[in-house]
Amino acid sequence: MIDPRERRALEELRRLDWAPTQDDVWSRLDFHIDGLNRDVGAAVVRAYETADASNGGCPVGLVVQGRHGAGKTHLIRWAREEVQLRGGYFFLMGIADGKTFWPNVVSALLRGLYRNGSYRHPQLAVLLERLAEIAGISNDLRLRVRGANRLTPEALDHFVSAFRRAAPEVGRECRHTLRALVMLASAEEEANDLAENWLTSAQEETSIGLERWGVPTTVKPPQQVAGEISRLVACTGAAMFAVDQIDPVFAQARTSVVDDGSGSAVSEPVALAADLGDGLMNMRDEMRRTVTVVACLPTSWTLIERNATASVGGRFRTETRLSRIPSAEIAVKLVSARFEPFFELADFEPPFPTWPVVPEAFRDAPGFTPRGLLQRVDRHVQACLKAGEVTLLTDLTEPDLPESTLPPPTDLTVLDDRFTQLRTEAVVDAALAPATEDREMSRLLVAGLQAWTIEQGDRRGRYSVQDGGDGRPSMHAWLLETLDEDTEDEAHWSFRGLSHRNAIAVQARLRRLLDFVNLDPAIPKRRAVLLRNPVWPSGEVSKRMKQEFLDRGGVLTTVSTDDLRTFTALATLLAEHDPALPDWLLAQRPAGNTALFSEVFGPPPDDAEARQPGPDASGGPAGSPVAAEPIGERVAEPATDAAPSLDLGTTAETGLPVRVPLESLRKHAVIFAGSGSGKTVLIRRLIEECALHGVSAIVLDPNNDLARLGDAWPEPPKRWRPGDAALATRYLAGTDVVVWTPRRTSGRPVSFQPLPDFSAVVDDPDEFGLALDTAVAALAPRARMAGNTAKADRGRAVLRQALDYFARTRNGSLSRFVDLLGGLPEGAASLGRARELAADMAETLRAAMVNDPMFGGDGETLDPAVLLTPAPGKRARISVVSLIGLPNDEHRQSFVNQLQMALFAWIKRHPAGDRPLGGLFVMDEAQTFVPSGPMTACTESTVALASQARKYGLGLIFATQAPKGIHNRITGNAATQFYGFLNSPVQIAAAREVAAAKGSAVLEISRLEAGQFYAVGEGTPFRKVAVPMCLSYHPASALSAEEVLARARA
Template sequence: MIDQAQRQALLELRRLDWAPTQEDVWSPLDIHLDALNGEAGAALLRAYGEALASTGRSPLGLILEGQHGAGKTHLLRWAREQVQRGGGYFFLLGISDGRAFWPNVVHTLLRGLRRSGSYRHTQLEVLLDRLCEQAAVGRELRDRVRGRHPLTTETLDTFVTALRRVDPDLGRECRHTLRALVLLAARDDTAQDLGEAFLTSMPDEDPGDHARWGLPTRAKTAQEVAEEISRLLSSTGASMLAVDQIDTVIAQARTSGVDHGQPDAAPTEPVAVAEELGHGLMQLREALRRTVTVVACLPTSWQLIGNRTVDSVRDRFRRETRLSRLPSPEVGAELVAARFGPLFESVGFAPPYPTWPVMPSAFVAAPDYTPRSLLERVDEHLRVCLMTDNVEPLHELDQRVAPPERAPTARPQDMESVQRRFVELRESVGIDHAMDPACEDVEMPRLLGAGLRAWTVEQGDLDGRYKVVLGEDGNPSMHAWLRESLDETTEDEAHWSFRALSHTHHRAVQARIERLRQLVGLDPSIDKRRAVLLRNAGWPTGPVTRRLVREFEAAGGLITMVSTDDLRTFAGLAVLLDENAPALDDWLRLRRPAGNTALFRTVFGPPPGTAAAQPPGPGRPAGPSDQPGPSDPAPREVGDRDPGRTASDEPSGVVSCAETTGGAGLLLGTVVETGVSIRVPLESLRKHTVIFAGSGSGKTVLIRRLIEECALQGVSTIVLDPNNDLARLGDPWPEAPPSWQPGDAERAAAYLHGTDVVVWTPRREAGRPLSLQPLPDFAAVLDEPDELALALDTAVAGLAPRARMGGKTAKMDRGRAVLREALAYFAFSGGTGLRDFVALLADLPDTATTLTRAGELAHDMAETLKAAMILDPLFGGAGVPLDPGVLLTPSAGKRARISVISLVGLPSNEQRQGFVNQLQMALFAWIKQHPAGDRPLGGLFVMDEAQTLAPSGSLTACTESTLALASQARKYGLGLIFATQAPKGIHNRIVGNAATQFFGFLNSPIQIAAAREVAQAKASAVLDISRLTAGQFYAVGEGLGFQKLATPMCLSHHPTSALTVEEVLVRARS
């Protein structure tokens, strides 16, 4: 068992941050090992030395390549210190996709000038002080120019004249930019905003101020401003411009930029981004003075830029340094000891050896790790120690012990103590001035940062997936920034940037809107970059402000209010996080105070498993009554309620789900990290579900349990069974499986007693055969033009392949046109049945179509359809006619029917696709005549192996009818469940119409990558999808945040092997 001192030390070590951000580049360097990436550091200093020795021309740039976690950002941090200690300037270019390259460069220069880094004052003050020294002006004027005393127009004129006298060319050509930089450093906010407006080429609504301060009304271009700022900088020193996050920009592009050997192909999004970035980087050397450009990126990113741009881009950069893994075991041990030492000292812990609890012998494998992956591996071990309450020294880095599924839950009295403290803090904190213009840059980073840090804990983030960064001091571009790592390999990330904006003057408002937009790189086509403006007051009414607000929202920005209640919550959380009580994390995951604020519900959606809106505020303290007592048969599941109990009566420690209509909700599973059971409304299945999982994932068990839970609530299902593993839905377990939860035995008995399971076997007369008529019920839709058109489209889609008119030739286009017009004529003539339609087609009246020579084409198609009917008995042939009403209506005394349609009689994909098309057309017509009305769900249709029926990239006989169901069925109350082992193999419109999505175990790298891409569309990640065990799924849906669930075992018998064909037929006959 861990003693208190060890626990405190381990908790402190877990605060270790191994993933520096751009903001960290400006903070003092804590440690640096010369033995780690020393050659790359020397190359950086040599490159800067060339800029320092130059009298104007910029040297060749430097490419700092390295895989994820190799230390690129750390090296930039070290280089920033070296450059500034040598009297130079440092700037860091962040998100930029090339399309607004020069505006982004200007904002980068202005942000950098506001930073101090290793200087006592900002780089802007350093620059102006050096210019004052060149101009030989007195101390009083120098203090006014640097912003130490109020600035006057006379002071500014005198300074500009003095500099122009010393350096006529510089003073004449850069005088306006110089004036704007002095205004930017002024003490007066209005002067600062005017200077920034000019430097960012912002049109102004009050030209009088420009004239008063000697500024022209014509705006300079962004490139002109950047060049002039660089000229002023170069007259006083050399600069380093580091370009970071290129990898993230490329990864955030929606389509692949890989060259597949087709040089004439149109450039995809990342390729276009690479080209634009390359051209921008090429211009930097020509436009900037005495500036070395350092590009830090993955090798693949620079390769993409180099391959997609002209040779002159590569000619302007040296590609001589590549960061890699740790060079030796000794350096690995030295790195960990250096990071651990200050943390041990902060809590007064004396470790038995510097790398405790990682044995020195473990570092023999360190050369297999990057610096970051080594620290991540060490952190993983620290987590296991805390979760198992046992310090087990780590002897081998490669020997992993799986952590327990759940951390020990804090004692109820400790949770109650945190809750009481939170209530006390919310009532006592002062937040009255948080949204005042004079205070927002100080107060809002603290408050928003605390809220976001608490929110990440509430998500159960144990692997460092989220990172919270506060805005820079002074006049920040943003107040808080949340980063979510989506793919460590490509450095793909999702970003949320927050900024409060309470200023009222139009220039202040405009500058801050544009600054945030440029920082984030807002792009409506990239949903992984989000900017949130918080404003409680109205906007200035001028045309420029109105335009900027419109453009901000059109680019994907969110403008919303922040309530006093939310600010009190954030303020209370800030104190709690500083106090760091042992029960805090458990309390946060249970209560979710940050996630339940109105602001975060607007930005991130409701917390997982919660209802639409919980009342703000802390609620009542948690107490022993909120925990299951010894007499409780089982923990209360989310959504379960005592009769007559209302939502407000629920214990505040219970995570409640959205209320269902007509039932207790559908059980999805339990959250792996908390054990809380999650239910969703039965009605949510109307918005469809998709399951991405491979063999051995528990996909079939999940499908069966969803069907069974629906049957328990009186909802019937039609399920396609392509693999003979769903026909046992009516079989009881011979004995209760050990994985059943309390109450499952009773649910299984109720399910089997109240459910009518029927197995159908199309084209197998030895079972229970079906015959499908390929034409829908036209009579039901004759009075609805849109629905009739859809019915005609699906009928053509089903008949055309059978008539050999499914291709793309001119003849086949005419054939489908004749089919459509003939079907319309047939429908309005009151015709029914395939044989009658084929007879009509064989002798098509001239009035049935507008095409010439249609009769001959129709006759040929009629003969081809007759042949198809002969070759495929199912196609309009004998057997029990398909009636969805029969498939979905239970027999007397039963609650629901499950119609399992076995595909054993349809061996080829083409046969299955044709059958499913007819089934779906019939189902669509039936559900329209029998909508669910006020019932939460009228029926369920389940399609396993959906990639074979409605694939992406190609059309099958059932694609159109599947898409029609996916887009239209919900309004009639029919729910759809699609399951596939190939996340990108299923049609994207099916995925887009599925509100609930499950991601289970996959082991193919291609399918894992595809699943990650699909998940990222919901700004989520499935980083360990290849390590999920059977029955574990990531799930996301409306009212259900992205989280890992353990799904329950099915209620009907599910052995490891599937049924044989004969066993399926036996069940069909019974």
Template structure:
């Protein structure tokens, strides 16, 4: 389908003659595309404003597979109700499933302006002929296309591109009571504070600049947590979801309203807080605590959703094998390991075809009593029985591996439900009391997040999501390697090009790996008390060509802010929009909130 649509759009552009100069289309997609084609119309060369017509064919009959493709297409197309210049057309002849989740997703898709179109055999014949013609490129083809205009007979293109000559209605921004708007000079941005000197002027950071990461160095009582919260809240107001690690129970109230407006709110903050709370889905997750809302790592994918596609099924099998192999000590190059991998691969391939939900326990049970014919290798049943014991031992030693709870899926953590602008997934670490447990969990989370963002890049959106790491020195310390140091540094150096912004916060700048500040274009320095940490902060500031001489005398809520290459400015950070009392929640309260949230 991508090749057919590309041919149809290319011919359509030629048919428009001189008018076609304003149009272009995306390059050919990858082997597993989220979108099959996209036509763009340039509206303004200066601002690079453009209108988009995106296309995705979904033939999958399985409800989960169809739903997954629909959701991914909506994200990739940037389809929202307040973006009339972005359109998405789903090509599907079958009706959607009647399931609740599918109905909700289809309703949100249609309310945002998406349309489902049918494709008949006549359309496919014309598109195939155009594909072949364009590949052959005979003489006078362009003149023939302009004269004959064959795409006018392609009903699906006629329906989708009927208004190709009309300009989409401009977006009307909601009135803001504050003097500064969230967009400065046409660039989406957010206010991170007001200058302490120089007339109380707002200090902004472009939303896209957060792709290049943020570092916050500030001690206890500095207002660091308030700054983190306001960054997350302001991003949510602009439709950017976040995953927030909460090691100290300071961030579990991100979805709670202030009982009374706080004294330090500015004009308009009450209205912003109401919009934030109304449009943001805040979810608390509690890995390691079944009484809350636990997260687990499930190595077995949804085999049923890809069973009808041999390539996708094979990819799912390989993904499962890759996740299990290191847990059962088969990641060596010995003959024993290679035989074990072969039996495991054959068993997973067989198990995925069985009816019902695939679970790690079910796979272990199958390995323990391997049926005849699953593997042709000699001693396959003995090898499988040993694998079953190793797999069960891995599940006992690590309850997060294949245990009970919601499988870790960054798509779930970052995708808001219908009717919400953004989702904030607060991952409480109360169920992982030791540093090693937390580091192991964060390592796997970051690897999953890195893989997901590579498959689902932000594209033309200024920012695709935030990953917030408080007490960052625990996960990427200086001078030693932890289980998650490598994945943290990989994210810091690579995630920006896919549109994921990282926020590193720490009370101990000297204790943080030195590659983290170097990868953070936006930096905040708040009050520090320890002489060692103060000197470390001053050295970092000097590396950016600025000074923070009175950092020990800063008041609560005051920071030196360096926004993407600009010199440091002393700012007063705004109060957060959600409730933040002096004392954090107790662990039991966090778990109770997560449980209520799950219900």
């Protein structure tokens, strides 16, 4: 058994935090190892000293590059201390979005001014004290300017006048910004809020009360405000402006698509890199005596360098890169420094400073990043506690100790009683009072979130929680979930209480939250939850800001005193550090059962069994080299089994395999899932499983993430199951993957005639009528006859009659039909002035054929048989139709309509017969092609396929991020449905409504992990399924256009 003193020491070590947050940057640095990244630190200090020696200009900026866990945030924290010890100012910009770059800069400047760091007072007070010294004002006026005594408009006038006399140019050009900064430091809350709204360029919100303080009601653009704040700061000292946390922005945007159903707006990391890069380049011109330091992954800076329009090389120096731990000696110093304060708290004298890791074990430390090393050590500490026995770690590369199944060491009923007592005694009024909510609401929400992360079994650092900091916080609690350590992809939840009733105060705090979070419906990994119990202010500005918050994906809800009492009790329990607390939280889940967290994260599972933390994604220490684990083998199923079925993965609850008949795809499938859900992996795996059964597919690729269906993995992915390696080999050997690039002649161009083959259906009145409907639907928009006017009605009637005549007498290409339309024969149409209407439409269609080479068959005319017929020796063909050559939705919809009409005619001539499935057609981003709103050029043909294709054996798969964004006939005709992670409350509600039509309830859709889906099919129950990784190569980033074209040419 473990010695009680050793247990206490290990319990303290369990609190080790290896991932500093942005809020930690402002706290006192507990340790710093000089030998770790010494050269980079020296370069940062030299850059600041250059700014300090400047008369006004900005030195070349510095880029600190390093992989995840290399110490970028720690270095910025150290640099903040060094700058402030030298009398300078420090500012930190976190989540940055190029589209709102300068508002982000202003918000970062204001947040930095509210912070103390190494100063006794906030940097704003330090700045105003120094400006007052320049102005040479009296001590009484100085105290008013600093906010120590009451500020009056007259006192503000005297100070600004004195400063203008002392510094005429800056005082004249920056006088209004100077007034606002003094108001910001005032003890009068209304003056604070007015100033903040004005500084953040909130036009309408600042129009009331500003005249009293001599501030104009017309606001300045954010870039000018940032420049003027910088000029005022530069009068008193140099500054460092650090930019951190830009890597999650690129990771979050990499696959994020707006899920409002329109499909028209896509957040591209390339565009973000261009905007963000241009903003960073312009900072040197706008700021004064300021060195900009950017900390990011090498891949992020490369993206900026390649896409910023301004010259990067002349404004930033990029030779600095953080390295791994250089030596065993440095590793020992690092771990010793981190362990020492915890041993002191436990009053424990270890046999050696790195206990329970022997010093000799650090011989392998140079292969680790600092964070990777601390994570490895922490896992060993956790394992010792679980086992109830201390085992010395002698080799960092050896596998983790197996987890023990010993029962919890303490009777958990003791904590039950303690928790009940604390809830009964809790007083929570301060958290709901405007004067104290910043302190108390932050404290309680942080405690609740910390407990919630433990309830998720998170003892490996997947989640981190931070408070809003001092001063005027933008939020009260911030939860970060690490989704991918290599790319630093993260999901963020920001919580803020808002109990103020004054409209100006409400507006200022909501604007602060919006600027901090950068809510964007296209980036569902950023969430903001606003907690408000009072009625919302009734003014137009307040109502508009509330609607903006909701439209951008924010959640507005209330918080009960019952929940706050729970959080109060949890705050005390966390502070008491009872060793049994983690086990108790896992068993009882008090945080997860609160109404607030159940609403935001979904309710916890019904069972109270503790969820053990899963292994790291890498299966080894984060930040360390990882060897690929051997992949076991399972017998691959033959392609012609008695009842062919698709392997969907395993049930999340039991791990049992989930299979559905291959024939079930005749009744189609639809996938509702957002960015980061694993939707693309599911699509690919379904296509691959079909190919293994000899079923060919046509796949629309709007986002360049499906063209790799023929690429092999360079190394086995972690989410492969035993036997998947053999399946991948068989899939790649037997599948013919061809990439087509309509309108891109440098790839593999393809075009289709917009008219169906009428000869195949002319003898079937029903099918012929349907073919006429789809042809009219394709031609009417091009002939400018798609409106609701009387002329458009007549035009469509003439088109239909002309097509009927054409189909029965001539048939053929669009060009032949346009010729017939231009000289419409007598009797071909029964309407008056039909020939005049026909001639006008013929000219319009000819113009469309000239303007759009795809319309009318420019390029190789290709039969669907070519798309679906594999090359000799292959089992199946996958035709990936890349849409990179079709620049807008209208062109894409027209092309897809032509493709679907040709496919419809072909499948009718070549039905599946007694085969389970004759072919597969896959449409990602379905809301773009067949939306629930206005009809597109391909709505009719898509609905026709969904309604009729099943009887000919053609399977359809539709995928969308917007459950109510696609036509209800698509959803209604899909017997198999998948529901993956969604974040937007609107889309979650829509998914639940769609699922309800199947007699199912999607309860935890916002808490699903990547690769987890709720699935329901005909005759199969509604269940949570874990989908395996696809068999073909699927990295985090999509292909570029050139890479797609190269595959098409191959």
